[in-house]
Every structure is written in C-alpha cells, then in structure tokens.
Amino acid sequence: MLSRHPSAVDVETVVADFRRRGWARLGRVASAETLEELRARADDIMLGRVDGARLFFQRDSESGRYEDLVFGRGWEGPSLSYRKIEKLETDPVFRAWLGNPLFERVARAVVGDAVSVYRATLFTKSAEGGTVLPWHQDGGSFWGLDRDPELQIWTALDDAPEEAGCVEVVEGSHARGLATPLGGTIPADVAGREGAEERRLPVDARAGEALLIHNMLWHRSGRNTTGAPRRAFTVSYIPASTRCTRRRRAPREFLRVF
Numbered sequence: 544m545l546s547r548h549p550s551a552v553d554v555e556t557v558v559a560d561f562r563r564r565g566w567a568r569l570g571r572v573a574s575a576e577t578l579e580e581l582r583a584r585a586d587d588i589m590l591g592r593v594d595g596a597r598l599f600f601q602r603d604s605e606s607g608r609y610e611d612l613v614f615g616r617g618w619e620g621p622s623l624s625y626r627k628i629e630k631l632e633t634d635p636v637f638r639a640w641l642g643n644p645l646f647e648r649v650a651r652a653v654v655g656d657a658v659s660v661y662r663a664t665l666f667t668k669s670a671e672g673g674t675v676l677p678w679h680q681d682g683g684s685f686w687g688l689d690r691d692p693e694l695q696i697w698t699a700l701d702d703a704p705e706e707a708g709c710v711e712v713v714e715g716s717h718a719r720g721l722a723t724p725l726g727g728t729i730p731a732d733v734a735g736r737e738g739a740e741e742r743r744l745p746v747d748a749r750a751g752e753a754l755l756i757h758n759m760l761w762h763r764s765g766r767n768t769t770g771a772p773r774r775a776f777t778v779s780y781i782p783a784s785t786r787c788t789r790r791r792r793a794p795r796e797f798l799r800v801f
C-alpha cells in the first residue's frame with residue numbers, strides 16, 4: 544500500500560514539527576495502486592455502486608456556500624457532489640488504508656500504544672467546485688468526548704493545489720486550545736480578532752501525500768476551480784481509553800485499530 548517503507552520515514556521529526564506548528568508533512572506515502580483503489584472506491588461509494596447503508600453522506604450546497612448546506616438528508620442518490628462521507632472505518636478499502644504501518648507508527652508516537660478511530664471521512668470537492676469549509680477546529684463539546692483529540696492524518700487522493708481548495712491553516716493556532724467550548728466553526732468575530740485571514744497558510748498537496756493536522760489547529764478549505772475532483776481522506780486517531788460522553792443516545796464505541 545505504501546510507496547515508502549515505514550521505517551524510512553523520520554517519524555520523530557515529523558511529530559516534533561506537528562507539535563510545534565500544529566501540522567506537518569508526512570510526505571508522499573500512498574503507492575500508485577493504492578491511490579487508484581481509493582479513488583475508484585470513493586467514486587463507487589458516491590455513485591451507489593457499493594452498499595453505503597452504514598455510511599453518512601452530505602451533499603454539496605447548490606451555491607457552494609457552507610451556510611447553504613442542508614443537513615439530515617444523507618444519501619441523495621448517485622452523484623459526485625457529496626462534500627463529506629463519514630464512517631469509512633466500516634469500508635474495507637478505506638479501513639485497510641487507515642491501518643497502514645506508517646500511520647500506526649505516527650499514531651502510536653502521538654496518541655500512545657492503544658489507538659482507536661473517532662472518525663474516518665472523505666472530504667471531496669467535485670469538479671464543479673464543491674463547498675467552502677470555513678475556519679474550524681475538530682473538537683470541543685460538539686465531539687462528545689471525555690478529552691479533546693489531537694491527531695488527524697489527511698491523505699490527498701488527488702493533487703490539491705491552492706486553486707483546488709487545498710487545506711489552509713493558521714499555523715500555531717492549536718497551542719491556544721479551543722476558540723469556543725462547543726468547538727467546530729470559529730465565529731467570524733473571533734477569526735477577525737486573531738487575524739486568521741492575514742495569517743492563512745495554504746498547504747498544497749500532491750496526490751498520495753499525507754499531512755498531520757492537529758484537531759485544535761484552525762483550518763479551512765475553499766472551492767475547487769480546477770475542473771478536476773479534489774478528494775481527501777482524513778482520519779481522527781484517539782487514545783483507545785477515550786470515552787463518548789453523549790447522554791441522549793447510547794454512547795458511541797470507537798473502533799480499535801492499533
């Protein structure tokens with residue numbers, strides 16, 4: 544699956560970078576065959592060619608604006624315009640990728656010996672442009688956990704230059720913790736006060752490249768103007784001892800991967 548032997552990667556340096564800046568490049572790690580397989584699987588899932596009953600789907604908004612997204616509809620028929628597909632830890636192809644031995648080294652170095660997955664998600668920007676994703680953090684009470692998670696590993700399935708809506712970050716922003724107790728989208732006044740727009744750093748990526756993204760890092764992505772799809776797969780790794788704190792429904796159990 545990997546284009547490099549896991550022991551050839553200087554994980555300690557990558558993790559030190561991640562801790563300091565809130566993000567880090569792991570390099571081009573997916574082999575050409577794996578990339579093909581992941582891309583084909585993404586299309587098969589979106590086009591309904593495989594059973595997606597256990598997955599969570601959300602379509603792009605008509606306008607490409609985040610504010611215009613419609614929630615709660617799930618699968619809306621075959622389309623390449625789904626912006627987000629979750630629960631991919633239940634899909635054999637994505638499950639195999641998220642459990643690769645290099646990600647295992649990274650996850651154990653950051654999270655500890657026993658590792659579970661909080662979420663495994665495809666973020667896609669279709670050839671038609673996709674939807675803007677505003678500044679946000681991936682944690683807070685919205686996530687319903689007994690502690691804030693830290694590590695996400697993001698894999699580009701396609702080239703993601705700036706014009707394709709690459710990930711953008713506010714470097715170092717993870718160090719200040721949550722912007723709001725709820726987590727998720729950063730309110731516009733808070734983003735303005737912190738100068739997020741001026742501090743924005745576009746993190747372009749090549750197909751097969753993986754990034755480490757701290758859950759507390761302010762990050763976002765824009766529309767895709769390339770006319771070609773920009774798909775990425777992101778996985779949130781948490782200590783296996785993490786507990787779900789939600790009360791209204793049965794607490795979630797997280798898949799143990801390492």
Ligand SMILES: O=C(O)CCC(=O)C(=O)O
Pocket residue numbers: 666676681695697708709710756762763764775777
């Ligand atoms: O790929 C994207 O556009 C967003 C990625 C993201 O927000 C994440 O990995 O947490």
